Amino acid sequence: MIRQFGITEFWFIVAAVQWTLALSAVAFAGGAVGGMAIALARVSEIKPLRYSALAIIRFFQGTPLLMQLFLAFFGLRILGVEINPWIAAAIALTAHASAFLGEIWRGCIEAVPKGQSEASWALGIGYYDRMVSVVLPQAARIAVAPTVGFLVQLIKGTSLASIIGFVELTRAGQIINNATFSPFTVFGIVAALYFILCWPLSLLATRMERRFAVATRR
Amino acid sequence: MTTTSDPGGRGDLKAGVPAVTMKDVDKWYGSFHALKDIDLTVARGEKIVVCGPSGSGKSTLIRCINQLETVEKGTITVEGIELTAGPKNVEKIRRDVGMVFQQFNLFPHMTVLQNCMLAPMKVRGTTKADADATARKYLERVRIPEQADKYPAQLSGGQQQRVAIARALCMNPKLMLFDEPTSALDPEMVNEVLDTMIDLAQEGMTMLVVTHEMGFARKVADRVIFMDRGEIVEVGEPESFFSNPKHERTRTFLGQISH
Numbered sequence: 001m002i003r004q005f006g007i008t009e010f011w012f013i014v015a016a017v018q019w020t021l022a023l024s025a026v027a028f029a030g031g032a033v034g035g036m037a038i039a040l041a042r043v044s045e046i047k048p049l050r051y052s053a054l055a056i057i058r059f060f061q062g063t064p065l066l067m068q069l070f071l072a073f074f075g076l077r078i079l080g081v082e083i084n085p086w087i088a089a090a091i092a093l094t095a096h097a098s099a100f101l102g103e104i105w106r107g108c109i110e111a112v113p114k115g116q117s118e119a120s121w122a123l124g125i126g127y128y129d130r131m132v133s134v135v136l137p138q139a140a141r142i143a144v145a146p147t148v149g150f151l152v153q154l155i156k157g158t159s160l161a162s163i164i165g166f167v168e169l170t171r172a173g174q175i176i177n178n179a180t181f182s183p184f185t186v187f188g189i190v191a192a193l194y195f196i197l198c199w200p201l202s203l204l205a206t207r208m209e210r211r212f213a214v215a216t217r218r
Numbered sequence: 219m220t221t222t223s224d225p226g227g228r229g230d231l232k233a234g235v236p237a238v239t240m241k242d243v244d245k246w247y248g249s250f251h252a253l254k255d256i257d258l259t260v261a262r263g264e265k266i267v268v269c270g271p272s273g274s275g276k277s278t279l280i281r282c283i284n285q286l287e288t289v290e291k292g293t294i295t296v297e298g299i300e301l302t303a304g305p306k307n308v309e310k311i312r313r314d315v316g317m318v319f320q321q322f323n324l325f326p327h328m329t330v331l332q333n334c335m336l337a338p339m340k341v342r343g344t345t346k347a348d349a350d351a352t353a354r355k356y357l358e359r360v361r362i363p364e365q366a367d368k369y370p371a372q373l374s375g376g377q378q379q380r381v382a383i384a385r386a387l388c389m390n391p392k393l394m395l396f397d398e399p400t401s402a403l404d405p406e407m408v409n410e411v412l413d414t415m416i417d418l419a420q421e422g423m424t425m426l427v428v429t430h431e432m433g434f435a436r437k438v439a440d441r442v443i444f445m446d447r448g449e450i451v452e453v454g455e456p457e458s459f460f461s462n463p464k465h466e467r468t469r470t471f472l473g474q475i476s477h
Contacts, residue, residue, distance in 0.1 A: 119323035122284055123337035123389060124313035133336060137327050 005180040013189055016172030023158045023168055026090045028151055031097025038102025043109050060099030066160050068092045073164040089161035097154055104150060108143040109135060141212060148205040152198045169193055235298040237262045237393050237424045238283055243292035245278060252278050254448040265425045267435040270445035271471060276428045280395045284315045297392055313341055316386030320398040322378045324370040330381050331366040334388045356384040360414050376407030380414050396427040430475055444468045
């Protein structure tokens with residue numbers, strides 16, 4: 001029997017936004033930590049560190065996010081770890097975000113002029129203080145816009161977690177559609193909700209980019 | 219800056235340990251021989267001007283002294299500590315060797331005062347109050363105390379370079395390196411920076427200066443070094459160096475810059 005699409009169904013979909021947001025937040029927070037580690041490894045003077053970070057980045061850039069989710073979900077099962085979709089999705093997206101943020105932030109760190117590090121070295125400032133007080137604050141200003149841009153990609157990317165059975169926005173839409181057979185309405189609403197999440201962030205990214213352009217021009 | 223044992227003087231090793239000793243130093247960039255068999259001793263309190271055509275290795279030479287460049291061969295000793303012996307020594311010596319760059323390299327996200335306070339606090343562990351007092355003292359000395367709370371981008375090139383000098387002085391260095399400090403400046407700002415450097419020289423600071431400002435060299439230098447193609451071609455006291463250069467290459471160079 002086919003259910004009517006009504007207010008209950010609508011709220012079911014809207015309520016799933018929280019899971020999309022939760023997954024995005026976990027992946028972004030984890031990705032920020034992992035991304036910083038990867039970015040620092042990429043600009044390190046220690047060769048093995050540089051190359052392992054590069055290998056991680058290449059792997060995540062060169063494979064689809066969906067495969068990364070499958071690998072986390074099924075791979076850990078093969079290893080005998082019983083894993084629920086929520087954890088698998090969180091692990092896969094965190095690793096994914098780490099690699100991409102790592103590469104974005106490496107670029108930002110390298111965009112800070114060499115002279116800044118040379119001045120720090122010449123003053124006897126060590127690695128930690130050079131990074132924390134001199135290089136990273138300058139890299140951060142460049143990083144804001146592309147980071148917010150990546151966050152938008154990440155939020156949309158969480159929709160793939162629906163395939164391993166994690167009930168977030170997209171999966172909720174599928175469930176409702178299976179019951180109501182009104183795909184256009186259902187996925188129209190799902191798309192609209194993604195847009196509401198992502199659009200303000202895109203605007204923010206553009207504004208920050210413009211502000212940075214002004215700031216560097218003076 | 220402490221008043222050194224040999225204010226403004228010739229040095230002549232009488233002050234004991236020389237400030238800098240470079241022995242048989244060679245450096246390559248790939249196949250390019252950047253420094254060839256450099257031997258140089260700088261006495262405490264001595265002021266040395268290094269000149270030469272671009273690509274002659276003069277910047278590389280002074281950048282080796284605080285190991286912004288590493289060398290492939292030879293030994294470099296600064297204040298009795300051998301730099302080429304390991305990274306620990308490098309860290310130690312960088313605290314005592316101030317450097318001023320062509321492009322100033324001030325930290326753009328910090329105020330002038332913060333620029334001057336960072337290294338003393340982080341490297342020497344100076345308290346905030348002391349670092350602040352020291353910074354203001356040296357900003358006074360380079361004659362821009364009123365700019366303390368501005369950001370580098372709000373200052374003129376000459377002012378920025380004077381801040382860079384003050385920043386280096388805040389570490390209380392035993393030796394100052396200047397890498398073409400006036401080359402990036404508009405002509406009208408060159409003198410304010412040179413005057414600051416002359417003051418510093420008169421206070422007895424040991425200085426190695428890469429510059430084409432020959433007026434400065436005449437006035438301040440104990441010795442002028444001419445480099446070409448990675449070699450020290452000629453070393454002399456300013457009078458004889460300028461009026462009676464021994465080498466053909468030196469004559470050609472001086473002819474080119476002084477018309």
